Amino acid sequence: MIYMLDTADIEAIKKAVDLYPLAGVTTNPSIIAKEKRSFADIIRDIRAVIGKDRMLHAQVMGKTAEVMVREAQAMREIDEEIIIKVPVTQQGIKAIKELKALGFRITATAILTPQQALMAAVAGAEFLAPYVNRLDNICADGTQVAAEIAHLIDVYQLEAKVLAASFKNVQQVHEIAKAGAQSVTIAPDVFDQLLIHPLTDSSVAGFTSDWESVYGAETTVL
Ligand code: E4P
Numbered sequence: 228m229i230y231m232l233d234t235a236d237i238e239a240i241k242k243a244v245d246l247y248p249l250a251g252v253t254t255n256p257s258i259i260a261k262e263k264r265s266f267a268d269i270i271r272d273i274r275a276v277i278g279k280d281r282m283l284h285a286q287v288m289g290k291t292a293e294v295m296v297r298e299a300q301a302m303r304e305i306d307e308e309i310i311i312k313v314p315v316t317q318q319g320i321k322a323i324k325e326l327k328a329l330g331f332r333i334t335a336t337a338i339l340t341p342q343q344a345l346m347a348a349v350a351g352a353e354f355l356a357p358y359v360n361r362l363d364n365i366c367a368d369g370t371q372v373a374a375e376i377a378h379l380i381d382v383y384q385l386e387a388k389v390l391a392a393s394f395k396n397v398q399q400v401h402e403i404a405k406a407g408a409q410s411v412t413i414a415p416d417v418f419d420q421l422l423i424h425p426l427t428d429s430s431v432a433g434f435t436s437d438w439e440s441v442y443g444a445e446t447t448v449l
Contacts, residue, residue: 228408251282327351
């Protein structure tokens, strides 16, 4: 599983880089807008925290392929390794083809159907981001959509990966993992929840109390 954090909150990114096997950070225009400062500053600050080897995904805002490509080129001036997120509209698919030809790495986003994902992959997208919770919210089974995308990648031997997105709870992440999604992007609050279990805490507390009753408080094994 490739784990990414879906946020532009620098403190949350620092924490995740420190604690988790984090492969990258994804943003979208809503996430960037929450920070209320310049896009370029946010991207530079995220890169400074994640280092050069982790992925950084940022989304274009243009309504036409021409503008999207221009935005991607400007983004590359800010961050050479940036992965460009493009929504799967008609203009988006056109932009994906052009960006691929220009050597960009691309994440197709706002995917709600397997056919959108398939066309984006054929056009050249490396990551395909179905919105799991937004589908679940309308009883459209986000896990099933992601599983069908993973199946199509397999059937057509495509060079793309599912980057499942839009999670609101751990069960959704679990279902997606079982469905064979290669990567997930998760907001910080749900990411932290992936490890939480009261029995883990009580197990560790039991080990601590047994150990310290013999070897003394705050001692370690060596
Ligand atoms: C990822 O590509 C999306 O930007 C994001 O995961 C959407 O999440 P949301 O549905 O919680 O806004």
